[in-house]
Amino acid sequence: MADSPVQKALVLLKCLAGYGEPIGVKRLAEDTGLNISTVHRLLRLLAEERMVSFDPQTRLYGIGADCIRFAISVLGGDSLAARVRPVIAELARTLQETCAYSVYEPDGFTKAIAAVERGPNPLGYNFDVGRRDGIHAGASGKAILAFLPDADIETMFKTVPLEVTAENTIVDPDALRRDIAEIRARGYATSLGERVPGAGFGIGAPVYGPDGRVVGSVVVTVPLFRWKKKNLGWMSKAVMDCGRVLSGIAAATASNGAGE
Incomplete structure (x- = not known):
């Protein structure tokens, strides 16, 4: 299990890259084993840096x-x-x-x-x-x-x-x-x-x-x-x-x- 914020962010990016399609927060939390609030927070930070993308219509995340x-x-x-x-x-x-x-x-x-x-x-x-x-x-x-x-x-x-x-x-x-x-x-x-x-x-x-x-x-x-x-x-x-x-x-x- 990843411990540091950097490790957790990398786990999320690897997970997103493996799907090949936009994914929701709940599935990301389930597949990575991370707390859903942690996933939310890290995705927001990654989105600010354009490392992940967010579709406001579908509420799904993808590689940025x-x-x-x-x-x-x-x-x-x-x-x-x-x-x-x-x-x-x-x-x-x-x-x-x-x-x-x-x-x-x-x-x-x-x-x-x-x-x-x-x-x-x-x-x-x-x-x-x-x-x-x-x-x-x-x-x-x-x-x-x-x-x-x-x-x-x-x-x-x-x-x-x-x-x-x-x-x-x-x-x-x-x-x-x-x-x-x-x-x-x-x-x-x-x-x-x-x-x-x-x-x-x-x-x-x-x-x-x-x-x-x-x-x-x-x-x-x-x-x-x-x-x-x-x-x-x-x-x-x-x-x-x-x-x-x-x-x-x-x-x-x-x-x-x-x-x-």
Whole structure:
């Protein structure tokens, strides 16, 4: 039995990682043998540090974006990093532009960049691993937002201030609802000057977990001076295909973790 707070926190993280899906406090307490009040307290602390995520709708906890980011940074072999990076790298080679994978943080309706691969062009868009943004703006964020349950979307509108970060940021809920409907219909999100003024044109697609819930997104961003509208068709297909591959990786990773 773990004695120190650090040991107990690590026990919780190991337990969460093994499930492969969000879990409630009661089950965590039962499976770890920790007091339920201790589990509550440690989960709150871990959530503050983004090591675990909390979904206010389901009241379930999962591995957080910063925990995933650390894993992607340091793990090798058959790890998530080894599986995600080659897929993102192949997309970057295919599209000749910078591509990134972000993980969804349901507790704050945010997403964090977990993996980045640059294209071959010396002048391209830069992403900082670990950067956190709201999901109401930009192709990577809206690719997550659009495929959340309607109840979650309405909760975001009621509880999260929609920050204006660039000239084309959409902060009107009705306008966002219309944009969401279009994204759902075509299967991918686009953005132009929503996150960073004049930075580029983005195309994003959702990534799903084994339970069918959106867990992240993949995005490509093309500098405005290189963007051509005629490329939208084949580039969006490539991004969506990548999203499906990453969804398969998420399911396989969860399955492998649950079987250990």
